[in-house]
Amino acid sequence: MATLHINEESGRPIAYVKGAPDRIIEFCSYVLMNGKPVELNDSLRKEIEKTIEDFASKALRVMAGAYKEFENKGKLERSDVEEGLIFAGLWGMIDPPREESIEAVKNAKEAGVKPVMITGDHAVTALAIAKKVGIIDNGKVITGKEIDEMENPALAKAALKYGVFARVTPAHKLKILKSLKEQGHIVAMTGDGVNDAPALKGADIGIAMGIAGTEVAKEASDMILLDDNFATIVKAIEEGRRIYDNLRRVVFYLISTNLGEILTFMTALTLGLGLPLTPVMVLWVNLITDGACTIPLGVEPAHKDILKRPPRDPKEFIINRVVLVRMALLTPIMAAGTLGLFWFTKQSGSLEYARTVAFTTLAAFQWFQALNARSTFNSIFSVGLFTNRWVLLGIGIAIILQIGVVYTSIGQMLFGTTSLTIENWLLIILVASSIWVADELYKLMGIYKLFAKSVKG
Numbered sequence: 110m111a112t113l114h115i116n117e118e119s120g121r122p123i124a125y126v127k128g129a130p131d132r133i134i135e136f137c138s139y140v141l142m143n144g145k146p147v148e149l150n151d152s153l154r155k156e157i158e159k160t161i162e163d164f165a166s167k168a169l170r171v172m173a174g175a176y177k178e179f180e181n182k183g184k185l186e187r188s189d190v191e192e193g194l195i196f197a198g199l200w201g202m203i204d205p206p207r208e209e210s211i212e213a214v215k216n217a218k219e220a221g222v223k224p225v226m227i228t229g230d231h232a233v234t235a236l237a238i239a240k241k242v243g244i245i246d247n248g249k250v251i252t253g254k255e256i257d258e259m260e261n262p263a264l265a266k267a268a269l270k271y272g273v274f275a276r277v278t279p280a281h282k283l284k285i286l287k288s289l290k291e292q293g294h295i296v297a298m299t300g301d302g303v304n305d306a307p308a309l310k311g312a313d314i315g316i317a318m319g320i321a322g323t324e325v326a327k328e329a330s331d332m333i334l335l336d337d338n339f340a341t342i343v344k345a346i347e348e349g350r351r352i353y354d355n356l357r358r359v360v361f362y363l364i365s366t367n368l369g370e371i372l373t374f375m376t377a378l379t380l381g382l383g384l385p386l387t388p389v390m391v392l393w394v395n396l397i398t399d400g401a402c403t404i405p406l407g408v409e410p411a412h413k414d415i416l417k418r419p420p421r422d423p424k425e426f427i428i429n430r431v432v433l434v435r436m437a438l439l440t441p442i443m444a445a446g447t448l449g450l451f452w453f454t455k456q457s458g459s460l461e462y463a464r465t466v467a468f469t470t471l472a473a474f475q476w477f478q479a480l481n482a483r484s485t486f487n488s489i490f491s492v493g494l495f496t497n498r499w500v501l502l503g504i505g506i507a508i509i510l511q512i513g514v515v516y517t518s519i520g521q522m523l524f525g526t527t528s529l530t531i532e533n534w535l536l537i538i539l540v541a542s543s544i545w546v547a548d549e550l551y552k553l554m555g556i557y558k559l560f561a562k563s564v565k566g
Contacts, residue, residue: 113185122182126190129276130161130173130199131231137175137196146195160199165233168241169201206242213340214243220346221419227274227282235275244272256281261288279304286312295423297342299334300326316342343416350418351411357427358406362482364428365436366399366475369443373471376444377451383460385451385467389524393514398472401507402479405499409483412492430560431485438551439481439544443474446540454533465515465526466533472511473541476504481548486557488549 116123126133139146140153147153164171175194182189214224224244228235232250239245251259251267253276259267265288268274274285279302286296286308298305298312301322306329309315317330318337327333334341370391377385386394451467479500484492495501514520516528529537551557 111185111190113182116178119178122179124177124179124182124185124190126175126177126194127172129229129231130157130171131276133173133175133194134158134196136191137194138192139194140196141198149196157196157199161231162233164199164201165231166237167201167203168205168234168237169203170230170234171199171201173199206238207338207340209338209340210242213343216343216416217346218243220343220416222343222346223269223272225268225272225274225285227277227285229277230275232275235273239273248273250275253277253281256284261291264288265292265294279307282308283311295420299339299342300330301337302326305329347411347416350415351409353421354412354415355407355409357432358409358482359403360427361432361435362403362406362478363399365440365482366443366478367395368436369440369447369474369478370394370471372440372444373447377448380448382448382452382455384464385447386464386471387525390464390468393524394468394472394475397510398475398507401503401510402475402500403503405497405503406479406482408499409497412484412487414487431557434557434560435481435485435548435551438556439478439548442544442547443471443478446474446543447471450537450540459527461525462527465529466537468524468526469511469515469529469534470537470541472507473537474544476507477542477545479504480545484552486552486561488552489545 110128111124111126113122113124115121126136134149134154134157137149140149140157161171161173174197176197177190177194179189217224226235226239226244228238230238232252236245236248236250239250240247248271250273251271252274256264256274256277264285268285268289274281277285282298282300282305286298289296290311290313295314296312297314297316298308299316299318300306300309301318303323303325305317306325309317309326309329314332315330316332316334317326319327319333319335320337322330322333322337332345373385377383447467447470450470451463454466455463480489483489483497483500514524515526520526521528
């Protein structure tokens with residue numbers, strides 16, 4: 110930046126210039142020493158460069174100032190301040206990273222997110238800040254000049270390998286994100302200035318600063334950080350994963366329980382056992398039992414390993430291979446247990462009695478399936494049985510309502526049920542809990558993990 114003024118002492122025009130030290134020093138022919146300009150020789154130039162390096166190594170953002178007097182100048186041209194300047198001095202500014210940024214960078218890496226630092230600062234400053242927040246331990250900083258010489262996929266590989274770019278222009282920022290996108294990566298880009306707008310618009314997720322960001326940057330972005338804090342981005346990733354996980358939990362629960370019902374009826378008809386449940390019983394299970402257990406699954410809190418999993422493939426269907434395998438392994442247990450008790454009680458009692466047992470057994474399978482749906486790979490005990498008390502409350506409500514249907518006169522009249530004994534309930538719980546025991550064993554043996562796949566983040 111250069112501005113033109115009038116020197117009050119001499120009355121002559123004077124241009125004041127500020128900018129990146131390595132650029133400003135290229136335009137300087139003199140240096141101000143003891144109040145007088147002296148020729149900028151190699152020795153003084155090296156001394157200035159060493160000072161710049163010392164400042165930058167302390168994570169200071171270094172600026173340089175220079176000036177130039179004219180005999181007569183009414184308008185300042187670019188060429189006027191690109192030679193013959195008098196170097197005035199340096200100043201360093203520090204913008205220390207927030208304490209939470211260090212933890213946020215660590216969490217982002219564990220989540221499979223590669224933080225890449227792109228800055229206009231000096232390379233040494235960029236390296237010092239990157240080390241401080243944990244983006245890199247030791248490594249090389251790619252400068253703008255090197256970016257000009259690199260093309261995709263070399264540039265994308267450099268971004269993932271080194272992770273720090275310095276002395277870049279907005280055009281370089283856009284070139285980096287395009288190279289990463291061409292390699293199939295999902296790119297989130299942050300920015301605050303007008304010049305960042307093309308990169309924010311071109312990224313998969315443009316993130317503008319809400320406090321320091323310009324209106325142009327905010328308009329070009331997909332998301333605005335109200336606190337300008339990188340840690341908020343990581344929290345957004347965590348919340349997004351939690352919401353998606355809960356959606357998948359609900360889908361898994363509903364489809365698996367409904368498939369269990371379908372399989373139960375198909376098998377019963379194939380074997381000539383008759384209908385184990387009446388239509389109104391099926392309606393009750395689908396509306397009341399499912400409803401009481403499904404809603405709490407939608408508010409499942411984030412599990413402790415949520416940021417330690419690799420990103421999912423954005424093209425992956427919500428019913429992925431793991432969900433299909435779980436349903437294939439668990440739904441037959443539901444059908445077999447329900448039909449087994451239906452056939453057993455039908456031998457020693459009435460059809461009404463057998464249907465009541467089958468009805469309650471199918472409902473009980475869904476109570477235990479709600480516990481299974483809370484986690485795909487980890488035991489319910491490692492997740493925490495009481496970390497989502499709403500699920501327990503939902504199951505409790507479903508149990509109370511089921512008891513009312515079985516024992517109250519209005520329930521028996523509407524659903525054609527009959528009272529059950531304590532022995533019946535013990536047998537029902539024993540059989541229905543088999544779906545929970547089986548799922549716990551599959552998780553313990555790592556069966557589901559065999560079908561999970563990692564994707565590029």
